[in-house]
Amino acid sequence: MxxxxxxxxxxxxxxxxxxxxxxxxxxxxxDKSPLDVVMYRDANKAAVARVIYSRPSKRDREIFGKLVPYNQVWRTGANEATEIAFYKDVKFNNELVKAGTYSLYTIPSENNWKFILNTDTTQSGLEYDASKNLITTTMDVLPSPQEIESFSISFVEQNNGGMLFLGWDDTIASVPFTVVNP
Incomplete structure (x- = not known):
């Protein structure tokens, strides 16, 4: 026993x-770049958009122009391609985007960025097929009033739609959109 x-x-x-x-x-x-989700709801609390993305940190690195090269497609975050879902039809710069799920890419430059919605949602963050782009439009860029340690995405409600913000290090890029049938 x-x-x-x-x-x-x-x-x-x-x-x-x-x-x-x-x-x-x-x-x-x-993962050193944790997954995050941001949800955008209208004034009536109805879902309009959701973004799923990974949040890399600055960690004393030079970000734009170095870690994220200028004038090259960026997966807009880390790891897998950033995913954006719209629950209502929206317009970016008068270009219609039907309710659905897309990949979000950007092309950063010093003075403005290109915002890209791509219909392929199953690729890794390092794969990019420009032939599947749905829209490409310009984003405004402004300096951040303070350093942003971890890449962040947010929405702000405005005039029958919203403003999508991307911020990291000393840079904030933004693009407005409208809801087609609010």
Missing amino acids: KNIQIILLCLTCSFFSFAQNESDLTFSQL
């Missing part, structure tokens, strides 16, 4: 040791 207790004690200790090592391995490999 004593031998059985010793064997059970050894097995239990081995299990907990394995579990501890397994959790160390699992959590040590957590």
